Amino acid sequence: MPIYGAYYAGSRTVYVDRSDPIPPGPGEVRLQVAYCGVCGTDLHVYQGHMDRRIAAPQVIGHEMAGTVVEVGPDVSGWEPGDRVVVRPVDPCDNCPACRAGHRHLCHRLKVLGIDTPGAFQGSWTVPAHTLHRLPEGLSLEEAALVEPVAVACHDVRLAAVAPGETVVVIGGGPIGALNALVARHVGGNVLVAEINPYRLRLLRSLGLEAVDPRQVDLTELVQERTAGAGADVVFEVSGSAAGARLMTELPRVRGRMIVVAIFSEPPSVDLFRVFWRELQLRGTRLYEPEDFEQAIQLLAERALPVQELITDRRPLSALPQVFEELTAGADAMKVLIDVQQV
Amino acid sequence: MPIYGAYYAGSRTVYVDRSDPIPPGPGEVRLQVAYCGVCGTDLHVYQGHMDRRIAAPQVIGHEMAGTVVEVGPDVSGWEPGDRVVVRPVDPCDNCPACRAGHRHLCHRLKVLGIDTPGAFQGSWTVPAHTLHRLPEGLSLEEAALVEPVAVACHDVRLAAVAPGETVVVIGGGPIGALNALVARHVGGNVLVAEINPYRLRLLRSLGLEAVDPRQVDLTELVQERTAGAGADVVFEVSGSAAGARLMTELPRVRGRMIVVAIFSEPPSVDLFRVFWRELQLRGTRLYEPEDFEQAIQLLAERALPVQELITDRRPLSALPQVFEELTAGADAMKVLIDVQQV
Numbered sequence: 001m002p003i004y005g006a007y008y009a010g011s012r013t014v015y016v017d018r019s020d021p022i023p024p025g026p027g028e029v030r031l032q033v034a035y036c037g038v039c040g041t042d043l044h045v046y047q048g049h050m051d052r053r054i055a056a057p058q059v060i061g062h063e064m065a066g067t068v069v070e071v072g073p074d075v076s077g078w079e080p081g082d083r084v085v086v087r088p089v090d091p092c093d094n095c096p097a098c099r100a101g102h103r104h105l106c107h108r109l110k111v112l113g114i115d116t117p118g119a120f121q122g123s124w125t126v127p128a129h130t131l132h133r134l135p136e137g138l139s140l141e142e143a144a145l146v147e148p149v150a151v152a153c154h155d156v157r158l159a160a161v162a163p164g165e166t167v168v169v170i171g172g173g174p175i176g177a178l179n180a181l182v183a184r185h186v187g188g189n190v191l192v193a194e195i196n197p198y199r200l201r202l203l204r205s206l207g208l209e210a211v212d213p214r215q216v217d218l219t220e221l222v223q224e225r226t227a228g229a230g231a232d233v234v235f236e237v238s239g240s241a242a243g244a245r246l247m248t249e250l251p252r253v254r255g256r257m258i259v260v261a262i263f264s265e266p267p268s269v270d271l272f273r274v275f276w277r278e279l280q281l282r283g284t285r286l287y288e289p290e291d292f293e294q295a296i297q298l299l300a301e302r303a304l305p306v307q308e309l310i311t312d313r314r315p316l317s318a319l320p321q322v323f324e325e326l327t328a329g330a331d332a333m334k335v336l337i338d339v340q341q342v
Numbered sequence: 343m344p345i346y347g348a349y350y351a352g353s354r355t356v357y358v359d360r361s362d363p364i365p366p367g368p369g370e371v372r373l374q375v376a377y378c379g380v381c382g383t384d385l386h387v388y389q390g391h392m393d394r395r396i397a398a399p400q401v402i403g404h405e406m407a408g409t410v411v412e413v414g415p416d417v418s419g420w421e422p423g424d425r426v427v428v429r430p431v432d433p434c435d436n437c438p439a440c441r442a443g444h445r446h447l448c449h450r451l452k453v454l455g456i457d458t459p460g461a462f463q464g465s466w467t468v469p470a471h472t473l474h475r476l477p478e479g480l481s482l483e484e485a486a487l488v489e490p491v492a493v494a495c496h497d498v499r500l501a502a503v504a505p506g507e508t509v510v511v512i513g514g515g516p517i518g519a520l521n522a523l524v525a526r527h528v529g530g531n532v533l534v535a536e537i538n539p540y541r542l543r544l545l546r547s548l549g550l551e552a553v554d555p556r557q558v559d560l561t562e563l564v565q566e567r568t569a570g571a572g573a574d575v576v577f578e579v580s581g582s583a584a585g586a587r588l589m590t591e592l593p594r595v596r597g598r599m600i601v602v603a604i605f606s607e608p609p610s611v612d613l614f615r616v617f618w619r620e621l622q623l624r625g626t627r628l629y630e631p632e633d634f635e636q637a638i639q640l641l642a643e644r645a646l647p648v649q650e651l652i653t654d655r656r657p658l659s660a661l662p663q664v665f666e667e668l669t670a671g672a673d674a675m676k677v678l679i680d681v682q683q684v
Contacts, residue, residue: 096571097595104622105595107570156612158620228449229438244613252448253439259616265493269611271578274601274625278447278500281623283616 004342005121006319007057007234010273012327014320016342019059025071029128031084033339035144036119037063045114046323049264053114059104061337062113065134065143067211067313075128078293083134085146086119086126086294088112104286111286120319122339132292135300136327141313142299144336145306149295150287151260152178156186157291158284159233159258163187168222168250172210174309174334175260179235180208181304188233189225193218193246198331205306213242219249226252228334230277235260241267248273257281265340309334315341345407347684348661352401353390354383354669356662357583358684361401363465366414371470373426375681377486377655378461380664382416382515386447387456388665390509391606403462403679404430404465405483407476417470423474427488428461428468429634430454446628453628462661464571464681472632477642484641486678487648491637492629493602494520499602499633500626501575501676503672505529508573508652513580514541514552516651517602521577522550523646530575535560535588540673548647555584561591572619578603583609590615599623651676657683 004192005019006007038061044050045060054060068082078084091098091106098106112126134143156179161167167183168177172194180203184190192210194200205211211218222231232250236243239261247257248270257279273279287295298304312321312335319337326332364374380403386392396402410424417525420426426639433440433448440448491551498521503509509525511518514536522545526532534552536542538604547551553560564573572594578585581603589599590612599621615621629637630651640646654665654677664677 096569100571102595105618107595175466221666227438229442233578253442253444253449259613261613262617263613266610266612266614268608269613270608271603271605271611271625272608274623275604275627276447276625278625278627279446280625281616283613283618283620283622284615285620 003122005059006316006317008045008054008060009057010051012046014046014323016317016319018135019121019123020127022106024070024125026074027071027128028125028132029068029075029078029122030070030123031066031086031123032069033064033066033119033122033124033335034140035065035337036061037144037148038326038335038337039148039195040062041114041177042112043323043326047327049138050114059121060113060120060133063144063147065140066117066124066126072088078131083140084131085134085143085292086112086130087132087150087287087289087294088130088147090116090130101325104288120316120337120339127174132296134296138296139299141201141336142306145334146292146295146299148174148178148324148334149182149298149304149306151175151290152182153237153294153298154291155179155258155260156182157283158282158329159235161186161188161233164189165233166222166226167191167233167235168193168218168231169235169237170243170246171236171261171270173237176235176237177203177206177309177333179237179260181206182207182298185298185303191222199333202308202333204229206308213246218246222250233258239263244269248279251279253277255279259283268341302329312336313338317342345464346658347401348403348658349399350387350396350402354388355579356665357491358659358661361463361465364467366412366467368414368416369470370414370467371410371420372412372465373408373428373463373468373469374411375406375408375461376391376482376683377407377678378403379486379490380668380677380679381405381490382517383456385665385668389669392456396559399612401459401463402455403460404453405486405489406461406466407482407488408466420470420473423481426473427456427476427485427634427638428472429474429492429629429631430472430489431470432458432469446630447466462658462681474638476638480638480642483678484648487639487651487676488634490516490520490676491524491640491646491648492633493517494524495636495640496629496633497577497600497602497626498524501577501598502625503528503575505531505574506531508564508568508677509533509577510535510560511577511579512574512585512588512601512617513578514545515579518577518579519545519548519651519675521579521602523548524640526550527640527645534562540662540677544650544675548650555588560588564592572597574598575600579603581605586611590621593619593621595619597621601625652678654678655680659684
C-alpha cells in the first residue's frame, strides 16, 4: 500500500503526494503515524513565516502519536508494535545550553517537523531518543494531544503554580486553553482572557471562567477576586501588544508573568511596573522529558477534557484545505489529521 | 544654635532656611543628622518630576547617618548618643503586600524624604522602627553610603549572584557602581557598561572592567568571555531604551535580568528572545531590613571602596548649587552634604 505525506512547498502551498518510507539508520526508529494535530507553528510555516528554516518541499507536522514499525541498528528498548509519541526536539549535546543541562534550549536545536521532515506522513523515521511510551488505556487519537499538553505542563511547572493561586491566561487558543486546564488541575483559580466568541464559548463549556477583555475590565475583576492584591501568575499566550500591556497590570507584588507566546515584534513592556512591584517574568519554550511524562500521565488519568478540545478530525488529503480554513480564522480549537486516511 | 534645612520649593528651586526641631511623638526618635548623600531620586524631585508626591516647600533627602538626640514615648532600645542610619520606608502594615510580608512594597508606602520630610536638615524626627545601629568602627561619613549600598545588596541578593558567574551592569552611576562592587564581592566576574568618560575612569580606578558600549561590541565581548554561552546575570541600571535592548541580548539560556532602573517610558523589550532562551527578569526596588544589615556589615568590614565613590563633600548651604551642578551633568559620583555645616 503506498504511503502519503503532506508537503509544504512555499507560501500557502501544501500538497499531498507519495512519501517513501525511510529505513531507520543507527539510533533511529521508523513509525507508522496515526494522528497528527495542526499546531499554530504549522500555520506560521504555511504562511511562509519560517521559510528560512524549511527545506521546501518538506513534510511538516509534529503533534503526533503512532506505532513503532521498524527499529534501526544500535537501538535498544523499542520494538515493532510499541505505541509512542515523539518529543520532537533533537539537540546537539555540545553547545553551552546542552552542557548546562538545558537541552531543549540547545543553541543548534533541530525541531522535528520544522528543521527536519515532520509527521504529516504515514511513515516517519526519527531518533529513538525522542520517543515516549504510551500506557495501554490511552488512545492514539488522544495521545496526539500529548505534545501541546506537554507545552502547558512545562509552562505551569516553570510558573510554579500553587493550589489556591489566582492565575490569568491571556489568550485562549489551544495552548492557552491547555495552560488554563493544567493550571486548574494543580489547584489554581483560573481566569482566561480571549476575544474570539467561538473560543470563549468553548472555554466556558469546559467549566473555565473566560472573559473578553474588551468587554470586561480584567484588571478590576482581578482586583476584586484577590481583595486588591492582584494575580499570582499571568500567562501571556496571545503574543499581542495588548496582551503585553495587560500582563504587567494584573500581577500582585512579586507576582509571576510567563511569556509563552511568540512575539513577532518586540512590544512595549511597562518596566516601571516591573520595578515598582518587583514583578518576575520568565520565558518558557517547548518542554523537557519530564513534561512529556506528566502530559502522558494526565491524559491517561483523564485529568483534562481534551476530547472537547478536538474540534475536528480530517483525512490527510484534506490538510491543504484545513490550512486554508484555519488561516482564514475558521472556528476551531484543535484539528487532528488522520494520517493513514488519504 | 539654630538648626537649618534645605527645602525643595517647586521645579528647580531649593533654599536653605531655619528648621525647628520636631519633638518625637510616640514611637519616634529625633536625630541629629551628620551627613546626607545626594541621590538620583533627589535630582528627580529637584527637576519637578515627583511634584505629585511632595508637599512643597519640604525638606528632602534620605541617604543619611546621624545620632539619636531625643527618644519619644513608647520607644525602647534606643537612647541619646546611639549612632544610626535610617531605612527610610514606612509601610502601612495592612495592605495585601504588607500582609504577604513584602513591607518594602507596601501599596501605600511612605518613603521618608519624599512622602514625608527628609534628612537634609540638622534635626530629623523619624519612626524608631526605621533605625539601624552602626558599629563602632564605621564613621558617620561612610555610613551615609549605607542606604545606596543596601539597594545594591538587595539587587544582588534577589539576582542570586553566585561565585564565578559573569555579571554585566548596564549603567555605572552610583547605584550601578555599587551593584558592580557588591556583585564582585560575592564572587561575580563583573563588566560595567557606561558611556560617561568620567565615570568610566572612576570605575576603572576601582579595578572594575568598564566599557563604553558605543565603542565596544558588548554582546561580542560577553560571548568571548563566556565561550559563547552569554552572561549569567544582567543588571539594567540605565533606564534607557538602549539599555533595555542590550539587556535581552546578553544573557545565557535561562540567564537572569534585573530591572533596577526607573524607566520613565515603557521601552520595547524583546520578548521573543525572552521566550527563545527562557530568560528570567525581575524588578528590584528599595531594600528589606536584612539588606541594610548586610550593607552596614560590608562597610564596617571595609569590603567596598566606598571612599573612592565619595567625589565631593559640601556644606548644607551649597546644596542648591550642588543640585544645579548635578542636573547640568557635572563630573560626580556620590556627593555628600555635611548637614551641620551651613
